[in-house]
Amino acid sequence: MSPPGSMPWRFVSALSFTQLISYGTLFYAFALLIEPMERELGWSKTALTAAYSLALVSSAFFAFPVGRLIDRGYGRAVMTGGSILAALFLALWAWTDHYLPFVLIWLGIGAAMSAVFYEPGVAVLASRLGLLTRRGITIMTLVGGFASTVFIPLTHVLIEAYGWRGALLVLAALNLAICAVLHASSIPAAPTRPKQSDESHIAARPASDPRRVLKKPAFWLFVVTSVLQGIISTGIPVHLIPILLERGFTIDAAVAAYTVIGPAQVAARFMTGFGERAMSLRGIGVATMALSVLAFALLPFVPGGSWLILGFAGLYGAANGMLTIVRALLPPELFGREDYGAIQGMIAMPVRIAMAGAPFAFGALWASRGNYDAVVLLCLGMAVCAFGAFMLNLALAKEP
Structure with missing residues (x-):
């Protein structure tokens, strides 16, 4: 230590x-x-x-x-x-x-x-x-x-x-x-063997019953939000290059757009991690969901070869980057700091199952329609639903 x-x-x-x-x-x-x-x-x-x-x-x-x-x-x-x-x-x-x-x-x-x-x-x-x-x-x-x-x-x-x-x-x-x-x-x-007084091993302390959160609608709304965003964040990276190629971008342009996602993630994570005094975690969560909606609302209107694809990549990357930290840090604020690990585990299980099926489901949807238009529209719909569920989540989380 x-x-x-x-x-x-x-x-x-x-x-x-x-x-x-x-x-x-x-x-x-x-x-x-x-x-x-x-x-x-x-x-x-x-x-x-x-x-x-x-x-x-x-x-x-x-x-x-x-x-x-x-x-x-x-x-x-x-x-x-x-x-x-x-x-x-x-x-x-x-x-x-x-x-x-x-x-x-x-x-x-x-x-x-x-x-x-x-x-x-x-x-x-x-x-x-x-x-x-x-x-x-x-x-x-x-x-x-x-x-x-x-x-x-x-x-x-x-x-x-x-x-x-x-x-x-x-x-x-x-x-x-x-x-x-x-x-x-x-x-x-x-x-x-951790010392009981060491705050870094708080998870080793006797815990209360984590199942208490299962009775809260806010918890299930957070799960819904996490599942929908998890599907997007796992399915899109696998299919983004084929999506852009289908929309008329060259492989070099598609790769260039993809490379914008990383810096956007980093910039968003930097602001999320070091700018907590300027914006609360709840505010950061709202911004995360809003950026995801804006990204997929823009994508269908970007013509092949247009520089606007960099705007989509930036918005998507920022939302994806902020989401990583929001998932880790917001649940204790919404549901209490006790049983952090157990509650995160209950959230993670449905999210991982959904994420596992996302690349295959996007591929199957492409195969059934012959193009990626339905995949893009599905992502927009999921982003909108995730935003709505998150806002309702915040409203319910204020209740005792």
Whole structure:
């Protein structure tokens, strides 16, 4: 544990950098790999995104045991092992020519996701930083927000230079040579028994009954909001490049628009994390939902080749970036600070299930209609519903 007021910058920087690589290689790169795999192997977008969706189901399945291991002090083993698994399965993906092994590989990638993405990263940060956890989360998500900015163009360059198989081998090497090494060298290894007086281990204190929130309509409205936004935030990154190509943008223009999302996420997270005196968390939540509505209201009217697509990318990125912090920090304000972990778990389960089905559902909707117009309109409808549910949530949360 770091001394009060002292930020362990090497530790935070290492975890932040590994988040950037993990999300870039395991989450964002897939969007650029769909087209070349479809051309070479003849697999449909629906089949490809179905395997991706199974990875998210796998990730949800492993989330609880991974969290328990981290709570017991095994964060170093979990995150190092997750990076090794990521490298292994990315390398296996590069050599696959058959669909069943491809599906099994993505189940393994899901297990790796559960060990290296934000959830385990936040848990490891909290166990080390104590009262500095909020600042550490902000820094980590700021750096992680550049994942699309770095890895969408990088993956594009790698595919152009080495083909999609060669690109995957390079991405595997990054997980093994950088992420695994940083996790092994920066995260404390030995399990420690927390002191009862240590505020950083507040979750270890006796808890009241978290099921009390199940009786509150505001809780279920927050779940609805989180599910709808989760579907958008998972489905759109996988399909955005194909959406833009279909609307008449070149691959270079589509990649350029995609790279705007990262800086927009980072700018929004910076304002959210360090500007709490200027705007409350509730106000930030309202702004998040409003930006999402504006983004998808704009997209249908952007003609192919128009620079306005950068406006959509900026609005979508800002909403997505703010959402990460709002999800983590707003529930205690709405429902009380007791049983934080249990309440977050109750919220996370339906969200992850919905997120797992989003890429496949968007792909299936595209296949049934022959274009992405219905997907764009669906996202607009979900954004509007999420905004309405969130506003009603705030109104009900004020009630005792």
